[in-house]
Amino acid sequence: MQDASTTLAQLREIVRRFVEERDWRQFHSPKNLSMSLAIEAAELMEHFQWIDAAESRRIGDDPAKLAAVREEIADCCCYLLALANELEIDLAAAVRDKMVKNAAKYPAEQSRGRYAPPELPGQWSRS
Amino acid sequence: MQDASTTLAQLREIVRRFVEERDWRQFHSPKNLSMSLAIEAAELMEHFQWIDAAESRRIGDDPAKLAAVREEIADCCCYLLALANELEIDLAAAVRDKMVKNAAKYPAEQSRGRYAPPELPGQWSRS
Amino acid sequence: MQDASTTLAQLREIVRRFVEERDWRQFHSPKNLSMSLAIEAAELMEHFQWIDAAESRRIGDDPAKLAAVREEIADCCCYLLALANELEIDLAAAVRDKMVKNAAKYPAEQSRGRYAPPELPGQWSRS
Amino acid sequence: MQDASTTLAQLREIVRRFVEERDWRQFHSPKNLSMSLAIEAAELMEHFQWIDAAESRRIGDDPAKLAAVREEIADCCCYLLALANELEIDLAAAVRDKMVKNAAKYPAEQSRGRYAPPELPGQWSRS
Numbered sequence: 001m002q003d004a005s006t007t008l009a010q011l012r013e014i015v016r017r018f019v020e021e022r023d024w025r026q027f028h029s030p031k032n033l034s035m036s037l038a039i040e041a042a043e044l045m046e047h048f049q050w051i052d053a054a055e056s057r058r059i060g061d062d063p064a065k066l067a068a069v070r071e072e073i074a075d076c077c078c079y080l081l082a083l084a085n086e087l088e089i090d091l092a093a094a095v096r097d098k099m100v101k102n103a104a105k106y107p108a109e110q111s112r113g114r115y116a117p118p119e120l121p122g123q124w125s126r127s
Numbered sequence: 128m129q130d131a132s133t134t135l136a137q138l139r140e141i142v143r144r145f146v147e148e149r150d151w152r153q154f155h156s157p158k159n160l161s162m163s164l165a166i167e168a169a170e171l172m173e174h175f176q177w178i179d180a181a182e183s184r185r186i187g188d189d190p191a192k193l194a195a196v197r198e199e200i201a202d203c204c205c206y207l208l209a210l211a212n213e214l215e216i217d218l219a220a221a222v223r224d225k226m227v228k229n230a231a232k233y234p235a236e237q238s239r240g241r242y243a244p245p246e247l248p249g250q251w252s253r254s
Numbered sequence: 255m256q257d258a259s260t261t262l263a264q265l266r267e268i269v270r271r272f273v274e275e276r277d278w279r280q281f282h283s284p285k286n287l288s289m290s291l292a293i294e295a296a297e298l299m300e301h302f303q304w305i306d307a308a309e310s311r312r313i314g315d316d317p318a319k320l321a322a323v324r325e326e327i328a329d330c331c332c333y334l335l336a337l338a339n340e341l342e343i344d345l346a347a348a349v350r351d352k353m354v355k356n357a358a359k360y361p362a363e364q365s366r367g368r369y370a371p372p373e374l375p376g377q378w379s380r381s
Numbered sequence: 382m383q384d385a386s387t388t389l390a391q392l393r394e395i396v397r398r399f400v401e402e403r404d405w406r407q408f409h410s411p412k413n414l415s416m417s418l419a420i421e422a423a424e425l426m427e428h429f430q431w432i433d434a435a436e437s438r439r440i441g442d443d444p445a446k447l448a449a450v451r452e453e454i455a456d457c458c459c460y461l462l463a464l465a466n467e468l469e470i471d472l473a474a475a476v477r478d479k480m481v482k483n484a485a486k487y488p489a490e491q492s493r494g495r496y497a498p499p500e501l502p503g504q505w506s507r508s
Contacts, residue, residue: 003139003211006219008130014226022233023240027304029180030196035303037203038168038419042296045161049289050281053156053433060214069157070216074225076164076207077218080200084130087187089197091204092133098201099141106149113150154431162430165292169423176416177408180306257393257465260473262384268480276487277494283434284450288426291457295419307410314468323411324470327461328479330418331472334457338384341441343451345458346387352455353395360403367404 008084008091015081030086037079044072135211135218142208157213164206171199262338262345269335284340291333298326389465389472396462411467418460425453 001010019025047069048056060066084091128137146152174196175183187193211218255264273279301323302310314320338345382391400406428450429437441447465472 001219001223003135003217003219005134005136007132007134008138009132011135011219011222012130014222018226018230021235022238024238026240029183030186031175031178031180031183032304034168034172034175034183035299035416038165038172038423039296039300039303041161041165041168041203042293042419045165045289046293048158048161049293050286051158053158056156056158056161057213059157066214066216069214070221071225073207073210073214073216073218074221076168076203077222078225080203080207081222083200086184087193087196087200089193089200090130091200092128092130092138094197094201095138095141095204095208096128098198098205099145103145108148111149111151113153159431162289162426165296166423166427166430169292169420172416173420176420177413255473255477257389257471257473259388259390261386261388262392263386265389265473265476266384268476272480272484275489276492278492280494283437284440285429285432285434285437288422288429288437292419292422292426295415295422295457299415299419302412302415305412307412310410310412310415311467313411320468320470323468324475325479327464327468327470327472328475330422330457330461331476332479334454334461335476337454340438341447341450341454343447343454344384345454346382346384346392348451348455349392349395349458349462350382352452352459353399357399362402365403365405367407 008081011077012081012085012091015078016085019082019085025086028082028086030083033079033083033086037076037083040072040075040079044069044076047072135208138204139208139212139218142205143212146209146212152213155209155213157210160206160210160213164203164210167199167202167206171196171203174199262335265331266335266339266345269332270339273336273339279340282336282340284337287333287337287340291330291337294326294329294333298323298330301326389462392458393462393466393472396459397466400463400466406467409463409467411464414460414464414467418457418464421453421456421460425450425457428453 019028047059047065059069080091083089146155174186174192186196207218210216273282301313301319313323334345337343400409428440428446440450461472464470
């Protein structure tokens, strides 16, 4: 399974089936799933807690660390897919719509490498 | 663009190009991106902060609330895609590997609707 | 040491000395400390991840669980004290000022047990 | 009100009374309060999201930024106090106990300015 040939729907189905087989939907309220995503995001952050930006870019130099980070990223992704399943939200369409909104808010020419008012660069999520 | 026909690679490319066009990679250290994902996950949680599980399952009844939640989920997804790009991690493969590990740890028959020792149900992310 | 007889300054001093003795201020940039507080807050959340509100109110019935929650709360408090030390922010004054602001925003008579516009009840932190 | 002369109990009482006057305890399950603390911690992190460690140490140079950070720290503190109230946890005792545990785990002489195995420096919260 690879990004180049795997659709969002296929990944969502893997998660859906796993949850269904175990009758775990009862625990997967959107409230609990949002907490779960935040918990995993914090576990991912832990790997970068005390190192600086440059060192964080080199995390791939250490196979063990990269494997741990990869697993936390997978956990975040799984909960995001579970949320999409529970709320029946098409992720690709949601991402596409948000990126269109971001592009309008941060025109490429004006945003290159610097602060695009009123938000900080690299921060496209301030709607 | 829909989950049924969109690959992870296609979504990653949208994010990659957006970041590249604005010369924003300089801000996208894995450290900063992990903070960003946690920040967006918390914004998503805010929509469920004071309501209970049952009410959170009905969030889709209110179009305005669903739209807001959908946008936060998109923000989380975008930062996850940006992280995958920066760390050159194949998301589909990472998710597949983690789900295989989860399935081994929580065999369906033993995990149905109840606590699978030693973790809580619905919590497949405790490695 | 008890809340009834311990000042914020005394608690801050315990933390300050600990950090100083180990020459750890070099790691305690406000950026890293804010990440640390978020990480600990997520660890605290984990104890309530799959249970409902009512069950969370009974967490004190189980001594082992209460001890674990107590330790996470202590961790959150420690990082908050470290942040106050690094940024030279008087916590008591900051809390007092914010609670005054909250009281003006949510007059008691109008806010009793229900949604105070435009925020949700129990959510005094939306400034 | 200042840290030098304010006890934890006095700060807890301010929060307790505020919540009581508005009949908001119904919303303050430990589950919801833990989410609230994590949400505020993320809002605090936002102020340091795209800047580096050195720049984060200079946040006090800008009065407006410092005021915003001060307010987020107050919000975190308020929810921590609310949690202590709901769970009847003495914060000073909890912090004292954890710092004693930390001191035993990270003896000052061995931990000075460097990694104390097996945890990272500055990270006293890995129990």
